[in-house]
Amino acid sequence: MSEFLSTGTLPDHYQQLAKTVRDFARSVVAPVSAKHDREHSFPYEVVAGMADMGLFGLPFPEEYGGMGGDYFALCLALEELGKVDQSVAITLEAGVSLGAMPVYRFGTDAQKQEWLPLLASGKALGAFGLTEAGGGTDAGATKTTAKRDDGHWVINGTKQFITNSGTDITKLVTVTAVTGEVDGRKQISSILVPVPTAGFTAEPAYDKVGWNASDTHPLSFDDVRVPEENILGDEGRGYANFLRILDEGRIAIAALSVGVAQGCVDECVKYAKEREAFGAAIGTNQAIAFKIARMETRAHVARATYYDAAALMLSGKPFKKAAAVAKLVASEAAMDNARDATQVFGGYGFMNEYPVARHYRDSKILEIGEGTTEVQLMLIAREAGL
Numbered sequence: 540m541s542e543f544l545s546t547g548t549l550p551d552h553y554q555q556l557a558k559t560v561r562d563f564a565r566s567v568v569a570p571v572s573a574k575h576d577r578e579h580s581f582p583y584e585v586v587a588g589m590a591d592m593g594l595f596g597l598p599f600p601e602e603y604g605g606m607g608g609d610y611f612a613l614c615l616a617l618e619e620l621g622k623v624d625q626s627v628a629i630t631l632e633a634g635v636s637l638g639a640m641p642v643y644r645f646g647t648d649a650q651k652q653e654w655l656p657l658l659a660s661g662k663a664l665g666a667f668g669l670t671e672a673g674g675g676t677d678a679g680a681t682k683t684t685a686k687r688d689d690g691h692w693v694i695n696g697t698k699q700f701i702t703n704s705g706t707d708i709t710k711l712v713t714v715t716a717v718t719g720e721v722d723g724r725k726q727i728s729s730i731l732v733p734v735p736t737a738g739f740t741a742e743p744a745y746d747k748v749g750w751n752a753s754d755t756h757p758l759s760f761d762d763v764r765v766p767e768e769n770i771l772g773d774e775g776r777g778y779a780n781f782l783r784i785l786d787e788g789r790i791a792i793a794a795l796s797v798g799v800a801q802g803c804v805d806e807c808v809k810y811a812k813e814r815e816a817f818g819a820a821i822g823t824n825q826a827i828a829f830k831i832a833r834m835e836t837r838a839h840v841a842r843a844t845y846y847d848a849a850a851l852m853l854s855g856k857p858f859k860k861a862a863a864v865a866k867l868v869a870s871e872a873a874m875d876n877a878r879d880a881t882q883v884f885g886g887y888g889f890m891n892e893y894p895v896a897r898h899y900r901d902s903k904i905l906e907i908g909e910g911t912t913e914v915q916l917m918l919i920a921r922e923a924g925l
């Protein structure tokens with residue numbers, strides 16, 4: 540595993556994967572990014588391209604229709620996509636890490652056979668509904684309920700901010716719901732809800748600050764009936780299981796964030812060589828060159844943190860703290876680099892047609908989704924013994 544720890548010595552198969560996704564990001568994603576962002580449209584053609592490349596199946600075994608890779612391979616793909624288009628990257632991240640991974644980690648054989656080949660193919664998307672109006676960070680405050688009735692679960696409640704939940708190819712929403720109480724404590728379970736199911740509605744999409752081409756909806760569940768065997772994992776373990784999914788997901792979000800941080804550097808280096816002021820390229824000015832050097836440093840450090848967290852995870856060692864560190868460092872690197880890149884571009888950096896402007900709007904959510912910055916700090920403080 541030690542080769543993972545260096546950002547400069549990746550084994551060939553990882554380098555090859557990163558290059559393939561980089562080429563795809565440049566030739567297929569980048570040309571349509573501004574259009575989908577402007578029109579707030581879901582990039583179906585790009586998702587189909589990622590599906591053809593097998594990206595949705597990267598970390599899953601071939602017996603379930605996957606590519607037989609690992610979570611680090613997924614992270615490398617997310618980094619390359621994140622350089623160019625965060626909406627596309629988060630669509631892949633949420634589809635794999637939140638949509639399919641819970642089935643792979645906690646599903647029965649029958650559930651895996653039913654869902655994984657479909658989700659790994661990328662022809663269908665899965666979503667995970669944890670967050671509610673009254674329970675985001677405090678996800679244990681879940682109010683949605685699932686009650687047993689004649690061999691079924693009957694689900695009632697609402698969820699909010701759920702990624703990939705309302706596309707034309709969304710086929711599964713896994714939802715957390717209160718299924719009972721033991722010793723005065725809520726039992727929260729995860730339940731698979733195929734889409735469509737009567738009583739399930741993806742409400743109109745949000746008008747977001749960024750990630751305009753990613754699909755995000757409030758969801759409502761009105762007497763939604765699914766068979767009892769649709770419970771995912773043990774009854775009452777839904778919340779705990781999802782925390783494990785979030786630990787992994789933080790490494791993936793860190794990788795995406797590193798892509799953003801690096802994408803901002805790459806754009807700035809090009810621009811600083813071309814743009815002239817006072818008769819010279821602005822990059823000859825140390826104020827600009829040092830700003831870009833700091834940006835490069837943030838991207839490099841952040842990359843090292845997610846490589847480290849992924850290496851720990853893949854070697855079966857505890858990785859909770861490393862994942863929280865990676866998510867914290869990388870999301871801040873993305874936000875800081877997006878802000879600095881906008882400054883380097885001057886007025887053009889405030890024009891939506893420039894990728895750095897999109898990164899500026901898109902990056903803030905990286906410090907909020909899959910655990911806010913404050914949550915990462917809480918986890919790190921706890922691991923430090925406080």
Ligand SMILES: Cc1cc2nc3c(=O)[nH]c(=O)nc-3n(C[C@H](O)[C@H](O)[C@H](O)COP(=O)(O)OP(=O)(O)OC[C@H]3O[C@@H](n4cnc5c(N)ncnc54)[C@H](O)[C@@H]3O)c2cc1C
Pocket residue numbers: 633637666667668669670672674675676677699700701702703747750755904907908909910911912913914
């Ligand atoms: C575009 C987008 C996509 C999303 N996709 C999904 C998805 O697919 N599935 C899903 O389930 N959710 C999803 N979310 C929800 C996201 O994970 C939550 O928004 C996030 O966890 C924060 O929860 P909240 O919005 O309820 O904020 P709150 O929990 O209300 O937090 C508000 C502020 O208080 C702080 N805070 C809260 N508690 C504490 C504390 N104890 N100590 C210190 N500070 C605290 C927070 O850090 C934050 O700064 C998405 C959100 C967005 C915007």
